[in-house]
Amino acid sequence: MLTATRRFEFSAAHRYWRDDWSHAENERVFGKCISPYGHGHNYRLEVTITGTLDAATGMVMNMTDLKALVNTVLEEFDHKHLNEDTPYFKEQMPTTENLVRVLWQLIAARLPTVARLAHLRLYEQSDLWADYDGADETIFARAYTFASAHRLHAPSLSDAENRAIYGKCNNPNGHGHNYTLEVSIAGTVDAATGMVIDLEALDRTVRSVLDQLDFHHLDRELAAFADKPSTAENIVVYLWGELAPRFEGRLCHLKLWETRNNTFTYSGPHAA
Ligand SMILES: [Zn+2]
Numbered sequence: 001m002l003t004a005t006r007r008f009e010f011s012a013a014h015r016y017w018r019d020d021w022s023h024a025e026n027e028r029v030f031g032k033c034i035s036p037y038g039h040g041h042n043y044r045l046e047v048t049i050t051g052t053l054d055a056a057t058g059m060v061m062n063m064t065d066l067k068a069l070v071n072t073v074l075e076e077f078d079h080k081h082l083n084e085d086t087p088y089f090k091e092q093m094p095t096t097e098n099l100v101r102v103l104w105q106l107i108a109a110r111l112p113t114v115a116r117l118a119h120l121r122l123y124e125q126s127d128l129w130a131d132y133d134g135a136d137e138t139i140f141a142r143a144y145t146f147a148s149a150h151r152l153h154a155p156s157l158s159d160a161e162n163r164a165i166y167g168k169c170n171n172p173n174g175h176g177h178n179y180t181l182e183v184s185i186a187g188t189v190d191a192a193t194g195m196v197i198d199l200e201a202l203d204r205t206v207r208s209v210l211d212q213l214d215f216h217h218l219d220r221e222l223a224a225f226a227d228k229p230s231t232a233e234n235i236v237v238y239l240w241g242e243l244a245p246r247f248e249g250r251l252c253h254l255k256l257w258e259t260r261n262n263t264f265t266y267s268g269p270h271a272a
């Protein structure tokens with residue numbers, strides 16, 4: 001399948017609040033987002049289309065046309081208050097999950113017949129986004145960081161082999177990274193909250209696992225890496241094993257950034 005992606009930005013305000021809930025209930029579920037006059041974001045939208053490659057033009061769709069089409073849709077949202085200035089959030093919360101689905105409907109309806117919408121990714125901020133491909137389920141994703149020391153060393157190999165394979169990463173005293181873990185959760189959007197998952201609960205669950213790594217030495221302080229090398233591959237598989245059972249089948253995939261250049265993505269079994 002051939003896809004083409006174009007990025008867009010728009011800025012909007014919004015507020016999460018349900019009149020049929022008490023102040024305490026609103027605050028418990030929506031946190032700071034209940035602030036009465038709203039707050040705002042620079043949203044980033046990635047629009048991915050697919051279709052048949054036209055032999056004459058060498059394009060699925062002219063990206064200039066896609067740009068114009070999507071910008072027409074975004075005019076309704078850019079520099080607006082999502083609750084007050086658009087008709088889409090009178091009955092549902094203007095969450096990232098609901099907004100990406102609204103944008104899907106509006107963009108898909110305007111695409112020419114030669115192209116089809118394949119995927120939308122909507123960032124509310126750089127560490128919080130939603131993915132949608134037109135299915136029942138929406139994916140909500142969040143990025144977390146942790147800072148750990150480690151040393152790459154395979155106990156089953158000789159010191160000379162370890163030095164040859166891992167090079168600088170085999171330094172006996174260790175080195176470290178600012179790791180970033182992207183956690184993607186799939187699910188239906190809750191009608192009352194507009195969310196795929198309770199953000200507070202997600203943060204608490206992921207942090208409880210990452211706190212065991214954060215500001216620690218992976219090999220010396222985690223039993224999981226006592227007898228196997230703490231490569232990013234092994235770390236992301238380990239984190240899947242820790243997190244998947246806590247999300248009861250809803251963990252979609254994990255992506256681990258070891259550095260800005262190296263990323264590792266894993267989707268494993270949901271039960272041990
Ligand atoms: Zn917000």
Ligand SMILES: [Zn+2]
Nearest residue numbers: 169175176177
């Ligand atoms: Zn390293």
